[in-house]
Amino acid sequence: MQNVDGVIAGNYRSTPKSENLEMMWYYDSNNPLNLTADAPPEVTTIHQYAKNLMNDGGQPISIALNLHASNSEPDIRPFFYPHFGTESHGYSSVEASLWEKQLHFISSVATHYGVDMIEPITEEGGSSFASKTYPESWWWVNYHDQVMAMTLEMTYGRAGYSPRWIEPDDLRNFGASLILGIRDYYDKSFTPAILKVGTKCQKNYLKYPELYPPDAADELKE
Numbered sequence: 707m708q709n710v711d712g713v714i715a716g717n718y719r720s721t722p723k724s725e726n727l728e729m730m731w732y733y734d735s736n737n738p739l740n741l742t743a744d745a746p747p748e749v750t751t752i753h754q755y756a757k758n759l760m761n762d763g764g765q766p767i768s769i770a771l772n773l774h775a776s777n778s779e780p781d782i783r784p785f786f787y788p789h790f791g792t793e794s795h796g797y798s799s800v801e802a803s804l805w806e807k808q809l810h811f812i813s814s815v816a817t818h819y820g821v822d823m824i825e826p827i828t829e830e831g832g833s834s835f836a837s838k839t840y841p842e843s844w845w846w847v848n849y850h851d852q853v854m855a856m857t858l859e860m861t862y863g864r865a866g867y868s869p870r871w872i873e874p875d876d877l878r879n880f881g882a883s884l885i886l887g888i889r890d891y892y893d894k895s896f897t898p899a900i901l902k903v904g905t906k907c908q909k910n911y912l913k914y915p916e917l918y919p920p921d922a923a924d925e926l927k928e
Contacts, residue, residue: 708748721748728772731844738847753844760849769811769888770855772841778861780868780913783825784880786812787857789842791830804851805831811854813898815887819880823866826904854891858884868913 707713712721720726723746730749732742741753760766776785788808790801797805809827816824835843845855860880862872890896 708752711748721746728774728841729839731839731841733839733844733847738844741844752841767853769891770841770845770853772855772857774857774859775862776859776865777863778859778865779915780864780866782861783823783866784819784858784860785825786827786859787831787835787842788812788827789831789835789846789856790833795830797830797833800850801833804846804854807851807854808856809901810898811856811887811891813901814890814896815883816901817890817899818886819883821899821902824901826902829903 708727715722727748730746732745734740734742790797790805793802836846842855845853864871
């Protein structure tokens with residue numbers, strides 16, 4: 707957990723200084739493996755740990771998940787933020803390789819949690835993240851498709867489970883599906899479920915848009 711001080715202070719996303727740590731992986735443009743001096747200590751601590759794991763002589767990291775929980779519309783289920791797209795959409799072979807790895811992993815998780823319980827993926831994820839300073843941006847600029855880095859958003863409140871509230875067992879089941887998905891991601895003989903392609907729930911079908919604005923700034927990510 708990265709934001710311990712912020713949570714103790716009563717926040718759930720920002721630090722006591724109102725910093726959004728997810729967007730503060732300020733990597734050095736001349737040597738992107740390193741961060742700049744203005745990166746906050748919460749980020750530099752995790753960054754150093756990640757570098758150590760990649761260089762300790764053992765098995766390097768090949769999955770890096772940026773874990774979040776989203777207070778989304780009750781209609782919106784847990785979702786992922788895959789990046790790039792296929793070569794037919796104009797992406798390079800390395801970018802398309804990362805896209806395929808991400809989709810394979812999402813499919814593996816959905817196999818265990820239920821295809822209907824994961825938001826449909828989009829036809830392409832886009833490349834804007836690559837010029838930002840998210841954790842996934844740091845992994846991409848340094849390791850490209852060697853590390854399958856991606857954000858995962860579990861939900862809370864009623865999101866994806868309306869009309870009932872999300873319960874601890876829902877979180878446990880999702881966690882178990884995540885672990886099984888990681889296992890199956892490396893199993894070359896495993897055939898995952900077929901993902902649904904589309905967009906998140908159409909706004910005109912949302913039940914409570916005034917209570918859970920789908921385009922709220924704190925729920926959006928490029």
